[in-house]
Structure formats: structure tokens, C-alpha cells
Amino acid sequence: MREIVQLSAEDYHSVFNKSEATKLLLAIDAPLYTILDANCAYLNATNSTREALVGKSVFGAFPANPTDEESKNIERTIFSFEEAIRTKKPHTMHNYRYDIPIRDSNEFEERYWTTTNTPVLNEDGSVKFLIHSPTNVTEIYKLAEREKLAMEALRNQRKQLYAIFMQAPVGIGIFKGPEYIVDLINPPLEKIYGRSFDEMKGLRVFDALPSARGHGFEELLENVRLTGEPFYGNGLPIPLLRDGVPETVYVDFVYEPFRDDDGTIIGVICVATEITDKIEGQQRLEASEAQFRFMAESMPQQVWTADVNGALDYVNERTQDYFGKTAEHIIGAGWQEFIHPDDLQACLKNWAQALETKQLYQVEFRLRRLDGQYRWYLARALPFKIDDAVVMWLGTNTDIEEHKKIEQQKDEFISIASHELKTPLTSLKAYLQLMDRSVNNAESPGVFVSKSLQQLKRLEKLIADLLDVSKISAGKMTYNMDLLNMNELIGEVVQNVQLANTSHRLIVEGNPTVMLHGDHYRLEQVLTNFLTNAVKYSPDADEVIIRSEVQDDSIVVSVQDFGIGIERDNLGKLFERFYRVDNTAMKYEGLGLGLYVSAEILARHNGTFWIKSEFGKGSTFYFKLPLNV
Ligand code: ADP
DSSP: OOOOOOOOHHHHHHHHHHOSSOOEEEESOTTOOBEEEEOHHHHHHTTOOHHHHTTSBHHHHSOOOTTOOSSOHHHHHHHHHHHHHHHTSOEEEEEEEOOEEOTTSSOEEOOEEEEEEEEEEOTTSOEEEEEEEEEEOHHHHHHHHHHHHHHHHHHHHHHHHHHHHHHOSSEEEEEETTTTEEEEEOHHHHHHHTSOHHHHTTSBHHHHSGGGTTSSHHHHHHHHHHHOOOEEEEEEEEEEEETTEEEEEEEEEEEEEEEOTTSOEEEEEEEEEEOHHHHHHHHHHHHHHHHHHHHHHHSSSEEEEEETTSOEEEEOHHHHHHHTSOHHHHHHHOSGGGBOHHHHHHHHHHHHHHHHHTOOEEEEEEEEOTTSOEEEEEEEEEEEEETTEEEEEEEEEEEOHHHHHHHHHHHHHHHHHHHHHHHHHHHHHHHHHHHHHHHHHTOOOHHHHHHHHHHHHHHHHHHHHHHHHHHHHHTOOOOOOEEEEHHHHHHHHHHHHHHHOOSSEEEEEEOOOOEEEEOHHHHHHHHHHHHHHHHHTOTTOOEEEEEEEEETTEEEEEEEEOSSOOOHHHHTTTTSTTOOOHHHHTTSOOOSOHHHHHHHHHHHTTOEEEEEEETTTEEEEEEEEEOOO
8 A cells, every 4th residue: 555645834835836827825905915925837927026926915016007997807806806705615707808017117918817716714714815826818818809800700791791682783592402492582683573582581482483483494493503503594584473463574694503611502592683674675676677677668669778877788678679689789789880870970979968968868860670771760868867966867769760751741742732732823824814815805715714714623622632631630520421322422423523534434333322321522522532543643544444332231432543553562651641652743743632531531431441553554442331321
């Protein structure tokens, strides 16, 4: 058995001094708490010597740091001493600050302590002194403080992120787990979905948005969560029920994997911006563009647009058909290739001027058709302006060939009419002068009177034709419809024309007796015109045949001559106003009005007409009238 060593007071003293724990023995002489002894560990920890401490009040030896007003160490220490004395049990103060003076200076060193004040009791149980044993916890304290600060910073960062999340101008949502439970959605996403976070919180996202189910979004989410690959959707339509109204909402969005701290994917983050307005704007634009195209394509004219610099950028199909070229070709070449060389300069000049002044462009030119023929066109374009800036030019080319021709015919007509009117007038004047002379010379003026009358009749006929044309133009031609006998009408006309024309024999064939409803005078006019033409345009022949026969419920009347005939190309135009076949116009008198007036009269009788002719051999003019009496 080991011998038990008896320890002396010396030994205890050395245990006291060698102890690693700091120890200070204090007298119970409040408020001084005089230092009775301090061990080496304590002296080291407090940068002090035993001589400087022993016999002094602990508060005198360790005055409070005047710059540290918050710690209230003295009060706390006194409280701890009192507690230990009162309870007769050790009392511990944790992590409190009690700075120690730096030796030979007025400065203090920041220190943190955990201190136990242990009462040492007398045999009678009263407190003899206190063992004041502080442990320097400065390092631990500071470490803990740093950690606390780091945690605080983290918390702040989280708060900031949350604020950014909530205030972001784009929609953000977090859907967690394989069921995509709505974990968080910010106000813009609430707005896009038309549902609040409170309504959606904790639900599977597609349970919260049932109308969006089954459009492929589930698969996209799943793919992002399983592969970690983000998905970018541009302008995808999502059917949603917003405020109870079904709507298609267009969004640009990203599905990003949502990871926890160790990188494991625990859901999907959705970032979305609604672009419905933009898409709808685009759709409206497309619709109005389609409308414009439709309008442009449905117009009978060539329609085109040019950019602000005047470069052609669109032509309608009609234009392409006319030139027999593709839109690309025409746009690339511009009009120049197709404009008649004689008209090009004026056209270019006008266009340049219009571009410069931003005013109406208008010019007439000839455009070469697919078959090489030139036709007259009126080109017009107006600048389309927004805020006074030209955005584009919209132009049309209108075919004015017919108009031009009529203009030309009108000019010719006026010259013919004045010539035609002048001829009988000159003759009349001459006969009257002769009459005047013969009266004075007592010669018989009879022959001059009848010749004068003939010329007067001619004049009368010309003026009557002119009047008829102007009546037709004004829609004022009146008709006296009555029951009439066609057989009689033909007989009368033939007789009259025959009387005035001895050069030809007028032969009547058929001529059944039929009654029809019509204007006697006007139908006479038609037949007279056919007959006089037949005589006039067959100067070398001596016969004209008039046939009439009943066909079904109509009567067909034809007038055949053996004269100059009409070229096939001209056949269709004879009934036009002012039209006269070129090569005969100067040779034969007439205004080119008779057939035009006839056509009008026949039309008003629901009749039709046509011509058969062989150039150089003769013509047959037909008309057909219904007999529905
Ligand atoms: P015009 O007073 O010139 O005869 P119309 O209107 O009666 O006027 O006839 C128009 C044109 O049709 C004539 O100028 C002529 O060129 C042609 N034409 C009319 N009838 C005949 C015919 N029987 N034979 C040949 N040409 C004709």
C-alpha cells in the first residue's frame, strides 16, 4: 500500500501558486474587498506584481476602463461577491468585459472573463474570504463575437435577397421537390398567375394553376429538376384563369434548378416576364399588315410601297402579272426598266421632287406590258407620315389607256365635227348666194332650193346625232314605248332610204308581220343608220339586203352590204362613242355617233346586236329584239 503524503502549508501555498487557474484571495471587507494574495497565474494574466496588488482593494488595483462605460463591471463584480457571500456558494459571471491596464501606460487592454467567486467558510459557517478566479476568455469571446457577426451578416444577406426577390420587376417563383410545391412567389409572378401567394402557398404549382396543366410545362419542370439544365422559353403562351377570366398570357421565362447548400437539386426556380402586350401588339401589327396586303391585292390597280428613301419595297400581284416578273425582280429593278424611254425623264424628275418636298407624287407614263405593248398609266403616291416624318410611300399605278384613247377620240371628234358641220354650211351658203343671184337675175331658183334643203337635212341630222349623244350622256334620252308593227317599220325606213339613195337597190327579204313593244321613232333611227351605213360604206356595190325573221321569241333583223368590210380587230369598237375606223374616217362623212346611239337604243329595248364582216367583201349588221308583247 502506498503511503499517504501529508501536505504542509508550504505545499498548499505552492499548489496555489503553481495552479494554472488564476486565483485571487479577497477579504470580506466590503466595499473594499482587499486583495489578500494572488497566484502567479493571476499575476501573469493581469500583467501585475504581487507587491502592486496585495493589500489593495480589488477595485483600486483594477480600476474600470474609463472608455468602457457600458460594461458596468464594478457593479456586476460587487453583485457577484455579494451573491457568493449571501448564498455561501460559488457564483459565476460569464463572458463579461473587464479591461486591464497596460503596464506603464494609461491605456487599457480589452479583455473578457468568466469568473467564479468561491466563498471559503470558517468552521462556524461564516465566510472567511473569497477566491476570485477569473478565466481569460477573450479569444473565445472574440471568436464567438465574430461568428455572431458573420451570422448577422448572413441573416442580413438573406433579408436583402428576400427584399430583392419581393421587389424584383420580374416574376420569380420557387417550386420545391418532385411535386413542385409552391414555396415562394413574388408579387410580379402573382400578377402573371392572377393568384396570390397565399392562395398558392403549399400547393402543387399545377394544382394551383389547373388551366396551365397539360401544355408541356410539367415535363419542362421535370427535365430541369432531373438534368440540372435550365430551360429558356420565349414568348410561350400559357392558358390561365385570371380573376376568373380565361386568358392566354405570353411570357418569356427561365426554369433554373434550385439547389441546396451542398448542390443537390431540390426544386426549380422560375423567372418570368409577361410580354402579352408586346405579342398582342405584334399580332395586331401583323393583322393590320395582312389587312393592308389584302387591300393592296384586291385593288384593280398596281399598288406599291417605297421606303423613306424612295426605294421600292413592295408591289402587289397585279403588278407582277402585268410585267410578267416576280416581285423581287421588280423591286430590285425599280420601274425604270418598264417605263417608256420618252417618259422616263419626267417621271424621275417628279419622283425626286416628291421625295424632297414630301408631297404628292403624280405622273403619267407608259408602262411596258409582258407582251411588249406599252399602256398609259397614271402613277400617284403619297407619303405616310408619323409626327411629320415620312415612314413610307404608298403608290398606285392606274391604267388610263382607255381614258387616254377617249380623250384622243374626243379631240379627233371635235375636229371631225367641226369639219362635218362646216361642209353643209358652206354648201348652204353657196346655194343661198346662187339663189340670191338667180332671184335678182330672174332665173329659176328651184334646183338651189332643193339642194339647200338637202344640206339643211344633213346639218339637221348631224345636230340631232350630237343632241342624242349628249342626252345619252346625261341619261335624259326619253322613249315613247308603244305597240308597233315591225313589218311596217321596216317597209317605211327602206322606202325613205331608197328615195334618198338611187345608187343602191334595197332588197327586203322575209319581213314577217310581228308586233313588239318599242319606240317607233328610235327603232327607225337604228334601222336608218344601218341602211345608210350599208350604202355609204359600199360605194362600189349596188345592192343592200334587208332580212328579218322570227327566231324563238325574238325578231332578228340584218342589213347586208357588199362594201369595204371591217377588219376583225375593229369590230368590237364600232359601237363605241366617236369611234370611226381609221382608214375610212377621212374618206366618208360621218361623226362616228350613229352606231353608238343605236347601241344605246337597242339596249333600252332589251335587244342585242352583232356584226359579221369580211374585210373588202362586205358586212352584215344584225340586231335582235324580244317579242314579249
Ligand atoms: P359614222 O357617222 O362615222 O358612219 P357610225 O357610228 O354609224 O358613224 O359608224 C361608225 C364607224 O363604223 C364608221 O365610221 C365606219 O368606220 C364603220 N362602219 C359602220 N357601218 C359600216 C359598214 N356597213 N361597213 C363598213 N364600216 C362600217
